[in-house]
Amino acid sequence: MRRNDEMTLGLFLRPAGHHEGSWRDPDVPAKGEVDIDHYAKLAALAEGAALHFIFLADTPSVIEQDYAAMARVSRTICFEPITLLSALSSRTQSIGLAATATTTYHQPYHLARMFASLDHLSGGRAAWNIVTSGHRFEAPNFGEEELPDHDTRYVRAKEFVRVVEGLWDSWEDDAFIRDKQSGVFVDTTKLHVLNHRGSCLSVRGPLNIARPPQGYPVLVQAGASDSGIQFAAEFGEVIFAAEPSLENGKRYYATIKEKARSFGREDSQVLIMPGIVPVIGTSKEEASEKLQRLHSYMHIDTLIGLASRVLGSVADLRSVDLDSFVPESLPQTNFFQSRQKVLLELAARHKLTWRDLIRLVAASRGHLMVVGTPDEVANIMVDTFDQRAADGFNVMPPTLPGGMTEFVGLVVPELRRRGKFRSRYSGQTLRENLGLKRPLNRFTRPIAE
């Protein structure tokens, strides 16, 4: 079980690291994006430090960019996350394995099966980051012209998650008797056929795999729009946020916990884990220089491509004067609404020019970035944790593996010295390590629940 005075930590994996320029860094392997050994090494670093999980983002399309920008980024190609984590399940022992998958373009039966399979493969270490998609080239890969609108996506997402949970509950935990003597393998009274017919989905069931070791893989969510927050509060057990300011972070934290309570959920069962980009140096100056060096790796086309994408205003940025101030508002995007909001607020608060903002996006994508010594990084993490703006962090090293080697070698010991991070795994499954309860099967839950 998790101690409440200790934070949870995940490693957010990207082939070369989180800074858009990282792949050009001399320390980053040239072909990491489809090299399983690169990922195995990163997983081993995280597991060696007893981090709770590794996490993979995902989009089932290339990320939209003009070719000039696309030519200069490394992350156009990557492994498919569930297959990658399945491979890593055989190369790790204790660390959680969190994959992103969209409810907008998947079939719940396939997805429920794959996550159940990953949970069995890993002995109960799977997690699913539930997203609703937000990139324009996803729809046409699945026979559709346009991304459905934001609220429609969340309506489907809710129904989808309930269906997936229902499929995971197809077989009670003790359905499989496997009695060689009598020849009875399964007690069919413990089989439950979902027979779901809803407004978006119609799925019969049962699933053709035993209930996952964790009951359900851990449900992860990130969404800061109104419907996103509502969804996170109802379903999310781990909640990712991009929240660079402490004040906003505290507000966001309080809001989610309160809304979750209104769904009857305990505070300890909803873990808020904002992203943090640690840029670490032996002095603040050295850390700053490192950041500047990473910035220098980015071509102007890269900057503009990235900003257009993240701000959801693809057309206009080429004509903008990069040294002018960012306006207070932009037309609302149908893509990632919360991201756009966070970034505009940031620009307004710090009076940023377009160039400043874009560099910040390139380095941190709107997450908290700390440029400093291990001590400074640890202090900010502990402060954010103590002030109840976070239960833990999704660590986003600017370069990989370098940034992670530094984080586990220098920052993690500081966190431990402050009593804020464990030194070994306390449980077998990811749920146990996160202190999350194993969900009961919906077909056997006492009525009172």
Add this chain to the structure above:
Amino acid sequence: MRRNDEMTLGLFLRPAGHHEGSWRDPDVPAKGEVDIDHYAKLAALAEGAALHFIFLADTPSVIEQDYAAMARVSRTICFEPITLLSALSSRTQSIGLAATATTTYHQPYHLARMFASLDHLSGGRAAWNIVTSGHRFEAPNFGEEELPDHDTRYVRAKEFVRVVEGLWDSWEDDAFIRDKQSGVFVDTTKLHVLNHRGSCLSVRGPLNIARPPQGYPVLVQAGASDSGIQFAAEFGEVIFAAEPSLENGKRYYATIKEKARSFGREDSQVLIMPGIVPVIGTSKEEASEKLQRLHSYMHIDTLIGLASRVLGSVADLRSVDLDSFVPESLPQTNFFQSRQKVLLELAARHKLTWRDLIRLVAASRGHLMVVGTPDEVANIMVDTFDQRAADGFNVMPPTLPGGMTEFVGLVVPELRRRGKFRSRYSGQTLRENLGLKRPLNRFTRPIAE
């Protein structure tokens, strides 16, 4: 490269083995069906003997049975094959990894990605067994009432495979430059957006992963109906068949090779690998006793459930007198037409009663079964190979791991003694080991091809 005078061998994996009663055998692990270590052990046995691949069948549903039958079979639950093979890619070095996936209920973008990912994870060892589905409980798991009819499924399958190949060709083999100096990661002139709009599917592309190491994972097919054979001859590089008689096998072999030639394909590029169930003993009597023991593990409900399913006539068998002879024909099924045909022919040829036929189905599912000494098993394999009824075999041990330990320990040495099977891997990728050419990218193929 493969020598033409040597056969290819695959191991068809099932949790407990291929005999429907196998899970009750004392040597079979009780919980193998979701135990990765069980599968890793089987893969190691096959790899130790230099088999070409391990193969996993798949159906995205439980297999239809009444509850009385379902209670007594072990294979109602299993891992999802692509995740399982991804895990096994990290526990093996050289053996091919073949997973089944249906074109009827998948999205080509997801499937192309997952197989490309598996091919990268394994360093070029992936294969895809393309099926069109044939079980009644698949449709309602995907929002549909009924399985589309047989020919409609094959129309979609053709378009689906072309789309998947087109997605694998999204990036030319040398598109990724990764030049840290200039900052150019990818040569975008080597990016090809598919923009497919067809009668069943509409898929834009490009895929967000580099071209698979093998160009395309190896394409496997099994289908003995007219449309199935047509499809196999056009696309199949490895062709599974259920062909118990030598005469029919030779005819089938000749038909496929000839049809493949009419698509401009060389004989060496189309490998016909029927299933074989070796029931091995130190004497024929011992082997027979083993088979009888396995038969004895099956309850009458199991027998009827299985036969109903495989013959595609679910309703009627309960009222049949099991000791009466099987009729010459049954109403044609919309499910697995070729299987039904093979079994009825077998019953007619050998004048089988229902009970005989059902036991045969339970043991072999219509594949060649050899009950005898290692020498006898090897002789039949060599004879089938020499008489051009097979390029190799998909080995279906009645129990696992026991039946596989016997096969690699006793039969494989006999095959080697006869010069018919290699003793080590000759290539890196599955294609190399099978002697299959690496396909050119369709966007760069010379026009003349």
